Amino acid sequence: MQAEPKKSLVGVDFEVEVGPVAHGGHCIARTADGQVLFVRHALPGERVVARVTEGEEGARFLRADAVSVLEASKDRIEAPCPFAGPGRCGGCDWQHAKPGAQRRLKGEVVAEQLQRLAGLTPEEAGWDGTVMPAEGDKLPAGEVPAWRTRVQYAVDADGNAGLRRHRSHEVEVIDHCMIAAPGVSELGIEARDWSGMASVDAIAATGSQDRMVILEPRPGARLPLVELDKPVSVMRVDEKDGGIHRVHGRAFVRERADGRTHRVGSGGFWQVHPMAADTLVKAVMQGLLPRKGEMALDLYCGVGLFAGALADRLGDKGAVLGIESGKRAVEDARHNLADFDRVRIEQGKVESVLPRTGITEVDLIVLDPPRAGAGRKTVEHLAGLGARRIAYVACDPAALARDLGYFRDGGYRVRTLRVFDLFPMTHHVECVAILEPVAKGA
Numbered sequence: 170m171q172a173e174p175k176k177s178l179v180g181v182d183f184e185v186e187v188g189p190v191a192h193g194g195h196c197i198a199r200t201a202d203g204q205v206l207f208v209r210h211a212l213p214g215e216r217v218v219a220r221v222t223e224g225e226e227g228a229r230f231l232r233a234d235a236v237s238v239l240e241a242s243k244d245r246i247e248a249p250c251p252f253a254g255p256g257r258c259g260g261c262d263w264q265h266a267k268p269g270a271q272r273r274l275k276g277e278v279v280a281e282q283l284q285r286l287a288g289l290t291p292e293e294a295g296w297d298g299t300v301m302p303a304e305g306d307k308l309p310a311g312e313v314p315a316w317r318t319r320v321q322y323a324v325d326a327d328g329n330a331g332l333r334r335h336r337s338h339e340v341e342v343i344d345h346c347m348i349a350a351p352g353v354s355e356l357g358i359e360a361r362d363w364s365g366m367a368s369v370d371a372i373a374a375t376g377s378q379d380r381m382v383i384l385e386p387r388p389g390a391r392l393p394l395v396e397l398d399k400p401v402s403v404m405r406v407d408e409k410d411g412g413i414h415r416v417h418g419r420a421f422v423r424e425r426a427d428g429r430t431h432r433v434g435s436g437g438f439w440q441v442h443p444m445a446a447d448t449l450v451k452a453v454m455q456g457l458l459p460r461k462g463e464m465a466l467d468l469y470c471g472v473g474l475f476a477g478a479l480a481d482r483l484g485d486k487g488a489v490l491g492i493e494s495g496k497r498a499v500e501d502a503r504h505n506l507a508d509f510d511r512v513r514i515e516q517g518k519v520e521s522v523l524p525r526t527g528i529t530e531v532d533l534i535v536l537d538p539p540r541a542g543a544g545r546k547t548v549e550h551l552a553g554l555g556a557r558r559i560a561y562v563a564c565d566p567a568a569l570a571r572d573l574g575y576f577r578d579g580g581y582r583v584r585t586l587r588v589f590d591l592f593p594m595t596h597h598v599e600c601v602a603i604l605e606p607v608a609k610g611a
């Protein structure tokens with residue numbers, strides 16, 4: 170017998186009391202029947218009308234948008250961006266929260282994940298519970314920061330440009346993105362007509378005048394001429410293989426951080442807040458306190474940000490091994506670190522390359538994995554290398570908390586945790602955890 174299809178609840182409204190914020194930035198609520206709702210654009214303590222955007226009867230949970238606020242939180246503000254809100258731009262999801270409240274809520278999410286997945290209180294994690302701005306970010310509270318040094322715009326078939334709506338391919342047509350850095354705006358949809366393109370990825374480097382635009386043309390469309398009064402690279406996404414190819418200018422931009430210049434190719438990772446790289450390097454180095462002559466690993470090393478910072482502090486007798494899966498990022502890392510004799514970069518996945526290196530002992534480890542985290546197997550391997558300190562840089566607090574639990578099983582404790590707001594107006598948060606071995610007999 171075929172099971173009856175479940176009835177979709179999309180478009181149905183529920184009047185609900187909004188509970189705490191959850192991982193992912195949505196708040197938790199329940200329908201009168203007890204079904205869990207993850208409500209976007211809501212704040213804890215509010216009473217709202219939540220309109221279901223995903224889910225059916227009997228589903229474990231539903232997703233919804235707060236389409237009307239019946240009782241507002243004192244943390245609520247009118248979103249400064251005219252394109253934010255239910256069903257609109259999918260970029261910033263916390264425009265409706267005061268800047269101070271955004272940080273507090275990020276802290277609540279980190280604390281909840283630590284408790285639930287690692288059994289740690291903030292005190293046990295050596296964290297004072299605060300969420301810090303990026304180093305040197307002195308913007309007055311309330312002012313919308315134009316921070317994003319990389320924005321991927323979308324263009325519809327009629328040539329209207331904007332940003333994608335939340336979990337949708339539809340384009341929210343906009344004339345300006347408030348959080349785009351000025352260098353991005355002078356290149357992006359604010360500056361020219363992008364008809365014929367499907368997407369336009371605009372990058373403005375920090376510490377150099379370099380600009381890059383990665384264009385994905387619609388079938389048969391010609392690329393527009395892109396001119397700027399500073400070095401601009403034009404790249405093209407290949408329709409057939411999805412590869413990124415150079416059309417004009419250099420195939421990279423130069424980013425400055427920790428006193429060095431880093432070449433970052435079109436597909437390579439670089440932090441999108443202009444002060445993020447320096448902030449993270451400082452937090453990692455303050456936590457690790459590298460000593461001359463030590464041996465260190467930089468895992469998920471990208472173009473070599475932490476490997477370079479480590480090599481610089483470890484001196485001529487120190488050594489660093491970086492591992493990164495992206496082929497072009499590895500080429501960039503090798504270029505960026507060419508001045509250091511005792512730095513080696515291996516290409517491949519950490520989980521397969523690390524065991525093959527035959528390394529059985531290191532002094533220091535930095536790991537900065539993608540959102541999924543490192544996972545049990547890699548953490549078990551790392552915990553067996555006897556490092557005196559480990560710095561775990563994380564963009565997903567849930568993956569971090571889970572992996573901290575694995576590190577605890579491997580004999581490591583969290584010495585300090587620092588939490589940074591490197592993504593204002595969104596729910597995203599960045600953490601740096603410093604671990605050390607639990608003293609024998611403790």
Ligand SMILES: C[S@@+](CC[C@H](N)C(=O)[O-])C[C@H]1O[C@@H](n2cnc3c(N)ncnc32)[C@H](O)[C@@H]1O
Nearest residue numbers: 438469470471474493494495518519537538539
């Ligand atoms: C969050 S970025 C960090 C990059 C670098 N640490 C930085 O701060 O600029 C994560 C990096 O890990 C790489 N990556 C993803 N999965 C990987 C894996 N399984 N093994 C090695 N590298 C991986 C990505 O290509 C990306 O460069």
